[in-house]
Amino acid sequence: MAIRIGIPRALAYYSFYPQWKTFFEELGAEIVLSPPTNKHIVNQGIRDTVTDACIPIKVYHGHVASLVDKVDYIFVPRLVSIDGEATFCPKFLGLPDMIRSSIKGIPPLLSPRLDIRDGRFAPVKAWIRVAKALGAGYQQALRAYRKSVKFRQYYDELLTSGMLPNEATALLDRLTVSLRTERKRLSEANTIASAKASSIPTLESQNHIRLAVVGYPYMIYDEFVNCGLLDTLKRLGASIFTPEMVSAKDRRAQAKKQPKYLFWYYSNQVVRSVYHFIQEEMVDGLIHLTAFACGPDAMVDRLLELDCKKNGRIPYLSLCLDEHTGRAGIITRLEAFTDMLVRKRGGKQ
Numbered sequence: 001m002a003i004r005i006g007i008p009r010a011l012a013y014y015s016f017y018p019q020w021k022t023f024f025e026e027l028g029a030e031i032v033l034s035p036p037t038n039k040h041i042v043n044q045g046i047r048d049t050v051t052d053a054c055i056p057i058k059v060y061h062g063h064v065a066s067l068v069d070k071v072d073y074i075f076v077p078r079l080v081s082i083d084g085e086a087t088f089c090p091k092f093l094g095l096p097d098m099i100r101s102s103i104k105g106i107p108p109l110l111s112p113r114l115d116i117r118d119g120r121f122a123p124v125k126a127w128i129r130v131a132k133a134l135g136a137g138y139q140q141a142l143r144a145y146r147k148s149v150k151f152r153q154y155y156d157e158l159l160t161s162g163m164l165p166n167e168a169t170a171l172l173d174r175l176t177v178s179l180r181t182e183r184k185r186l187s188e189a190n191t192i193a194s195a196k197a198s199s200i201p202t203l204e205s206q207n208h209i210r211l212a213v214v215g216y217p218y219m220i221y222d223e224f225v226n227c228g229l230l231d232t233l234k235r236l237g238a239s240i241f242t243p244e245m246v247s248a249k250d251r252r253a254q255a256k257k258q259p260k261y262l263f264w265y266y267s268n269q270v271v272r273s274v275y276h277f278i279q280e281e282m283v284d285g286l287i288h289l290t291a292f293a294c295g296p297d298a299m300v301d302r303l304l305e306l307d308c309k310k311n312g313r314i315p316y317l318s319l320c321l322d323e324h325t326g327r328a329g330i331i332t333r334l335e336a337f338t339d340m341l342v343r344k345r346g347g348k349q
């Protein structure tokens with residue numbers, strides 16, 4: 001029977017899941033993904049964490065708890081730095097320790113320390129150690145690692161083209177199944193290219209507004225935590241742009257505009273993507289999703305607000321979310337914000 005590895009559908013899941021899944025499946029493991037966030041998961045997470053933790057950390061604990069009886073291992077990486085320039089927020093760095101001390105009766109954790117600052121080959125070595133702990137040989141581990149990196153690249157390309165993480169993940173799953181079951185050489189590159197072409201957002205009417213929805217991926221794409229914000233905005237007729245839709249190259253080009261780099265990886269991604277949206281005049285307004293009790297966001301939120309003011313007074317809405325956020329309150333604020341943007345453009349209500 002295959003080893004079952006649990007992956008919590010939270011935090012960095014939205015950035016790396018296809019890579020992680022590919023790696024473990026190439027080693028012959030079965031992936032058990034926790035369900036989409038729901039009330040039970042949030043309540044469980046609140047019970048298991050310290051009260052002053054941010055909502056994404058509480059949610060993460062709930063996802064881990066939901067996997068406890070179902071798997072042989074749970075994958076909780078210690079993400080430190082993947083670009084050598086910034087680190088993940090301190091809560092990511094201490095995540096495996098927090099989980100071990102807070103959740104009783106958990107199966108062993110797989111917690112590679114991923115820090116490119118330890119040397120160019122440090123991440124691959126960390127992944128190979130994980131594979132060996134699961135009984136794989138060196139060559140098999142290396143093959144799995146290489147394939148997983150390729151899938152991360154595909155995933156990033158799909159996100160950059162305008163797909164949401166769940167759409168890109170579903171497409172890559174279909175591609176993997178086709179390669180396995182049809183036993184024919186599908187052109188991975190062609191599949192990715194045609195999916196990209198069909199996902200580019202288009203403008204439809206004068207009332208159509210373009211919105212940047214920025215923040216950390218686990219705030220933007222977790223529909224339960226943000227009360228279905230993306231769907232609500234689409235219903236209100238908005239085209240949506242998120243930080244993941246800005247390519248790494250475009251983000252790098254914006255880095256020089258930062259008076260000082262931020263310490264945290266995701267915060268830099270958010271700020272640089274906003275600079276890109278502003279420079280390219282891509283959006284009519286900007287919504288920043290922040291988590292109550294998030295230390296990095298105390299600074300990022302203020303920075304973005306000032307940048308929006310400085311660059312042509314771009315309308316800015318900051319939404320702070322926690323476990324008490326109500327759907328009705330979010331919808332009312334989004335309706336008011338989009339109405340104001342339509343009026344500003346001179347469109348009809």
Ligand code: SF4
Pocket residue numbers: 054055056057089090091092216291293294295296297
């Ligand atoms: S960056 Fe903020 S929201 Fe994300 S884990 Fe850290 S404190 Fe929580």
